[in-house]
Amino acid sequence: MSSMKQKPLVTLTTDFGVVDGYVGTMKGVILGIVPEAQLVDISHLISPQDVRQAAYVLYAAYRFFPRHTVHLVVVDPGVGSVRHPIALRTPAGMFVGPDNGVFSYVMACEPVEALVELASPRYRLPEVSHTFHGRDVFAPAAAHLAAGVPIATLGPAVDDPVTLPPPSLEMAADSATGEILHADRFGNVLTSIGLLTWDKENLSLVPTFQAGEGGRPRSVRLRADEATVLIAGQEIRGVCRTYANVGHGQTLALVGSEGHLEIAVREGSAASKLNLQPGQTVILRW
């Protein structure tokens, strides 16, 4: 951490929706503790209790925030049960939420410097309900961390956090087999095949989610225009640079903004046109 005082910054990702006042209430709690905090919504329309979707949305966003940011995530089907509330610190930011795997994709990409259970009553609201830990436990913890409270004072270390299985990604000699992770508002479909980076006409593929057996996964170099994508019984030839490389309504494969293989329809919805769902298999062949 810099010795210079940073402006506290807290992001919020929940499945609380935007009709009820739950998110506003959490913000009231945070600002009661750290009045000068910047608050940024990432999403409050995670599908109810969809921990995996929250993990993906957080993964796509956190790297673009300053390193002193505290990311508060409340997608918590186990509220009131035995699951632990946790906080973790990485070089790319701090994270607060339930220990249910929602930070799995972050932990796959960032070294965890500290991981604690939010056990200290001092950093909770005086009364903790059985049903709204976002307000009573997680928001106060995020606020105190943003205010500069050292993470270790919030509770004891946790050694074995719950983790989701990583997105599937299997590397073979001439192909990578992955899965659909997410369809966004435009119907663009993001997959687990990444990270892909351009180098002139070639693509370099360095598997993110540690698909290799033992040690670092191997990197692959391939010709973009000779690659083929297989998805939902369809074959898409070539990987494009951008939507404008094909005609209106045409399907294309490209490298999405987070460096993953993306399937899109120009000015249309690939999710609808090809009937794509998270979890379906996608193959990149070269």
Added chain:
Amino acid sequence: MSSMKQKPLVTLTTDFGVVDGYVGTMKGVILGIVPEAQLVDISHLISPQDVRQAAYVLYAAYRFFPRHTVHLVVVDPGVGSVRHPIALRTPAGMFVGPDNGVFSYVMACEPVEALVELASPRYRLPEVSHTFHGRDVFAPAAAHLAAGVPIATLGPAVDDPVTLPPPSLEMAADSATGEILHADRFGNVLTSIGLLTWDKENLSLVPTFQAGEGGRPRSVRLRADEATVLIAGQEIRGVCRTYANVGHGQTLALVGSEGHLEIAVREGSAASKLNLQPGQTVILRW
């Protein structure tokens, strides 16, 4: 009020939705008057012109904000008619909006220290439209209050604000009869039966909304596991601590995060499963 300078904080609750720019426009007006203000959205998806829903959502949220917060509420079916724009001050915060009952539930819980009509042209925009008082009257008033303008300078005292009938709650020797107030995004249903607090295996019920005839309503103490909830022709046995106390898809009664009796389905929607609507009767029998 503290002598220490507080960071101005304004919350916004409207039925303006999030497609049009109306909320953003109000924020522009506020920040033109008090540039350092923190702005927090509570909800902009109150059902159009549903004053009672707005009153409930505000009621559930305001207590978790700092006491110097100004809560701006614009759910205003009578815009342009004779209804007055008002502001009120309580020990728990200030409130700005139309005099249509939207602050009824707050006023049932907090002493009103001052209540004025927003009559002074000095604290409005120079031109006031007939259709958007949120922008032209309410946002400027909230901004000036947040900036420290004394409430009494905004206009003359109002003695007889419009109030909604309080949520129904009738206490009998062995039961409390109330109504459904709200169904949230998860389909959890909040009722007027509260406040309930846990004391080991027992629940203490202290009616919030002044249901007693004359004087303070009596408090009741009951065994949670022996209580029964009757709702929409269904009987639910026992009041649980949290969702995880029942199996997936099971219906339960519990104490919601604001201390009111709540009906829920674990990882499901009670509103859908039991076909519940605001206004329906609910009985807690002990």
Added chain:
Amino acid sequence: MSSMKQKPLVTLTTDFGVVDGYVGTMKGVILGIVPEAQLVDISHLISPQDVRQAAYVLYAAYRFFPRHTVHLVVVDPGVGSVRHPIALRTPAGMFVGPDNGVFSYVMACEPVEALVELASPRYRLPEVSHTFHGRDVFAPAAAHLAAGVPIATLGPAVDDPVTLPPPSLEMAADSATGEILHADRFGNVLTSIGLLTWDKENLSLVPTFQAGEGGRPRSVRLRADEATVLIAGQEIRGVCRTYANVGHGQTLALVGSEGHLEIAVREGSAASKLNLQPGQTVILRW
């Protein structure tokens, strides 16, 4: 610009929706550059790639923000193609987004003091994707402008920005013929016939969108109660001051909050009741 240091203020208008984390990601980028910025959402639910709707929503909102505001607009069907990223400065604020006409209505109302292409790599993220210029190009430019970087340093001047045809508005001796611009959440329908201002029982109409042939369009004065509105085969008599001037469920014409002719149904939806769509013709006859 004032010599006094203003608090940086950036608004955001996109078609990114509120489910994915795209908007949050842009805010992370902005706050990494200008940590003390105020961020205000205008709308993120512009219909996907609907440049004209975005132009209207921005038009209705920008005048109510302080003059040092930077308005960031990302509705960008041409991302990755040859369209230029631009920034412009007017006396009423600065604007950042794609050169696709989204600032047309602003430019019709405000003198453009500077208009540049966002060409300098120094004011972009180090790596620019082909698909998310909101994050990689526009957000950094808006942040640097808000931080006080002079607009001319961002890139070379642009002389011929793309402009949408202005909303149609034809003035005749006894009528004005325009079009529907927008239907809001309430089903209130805003038209291109404006600006209208009240003067006792009369209305003054000064065409905004330069409909005249050569020179300034002429201004007209008319009796509100004698005017007639023709829309979708219906005739509405008189222009009212506010919704409360008619009975529940009645259709009326009035002057909307931005000074344009508006068609509404009291406590109902004119868009639904009369089946109104953007682009349809509306006539005001006097």
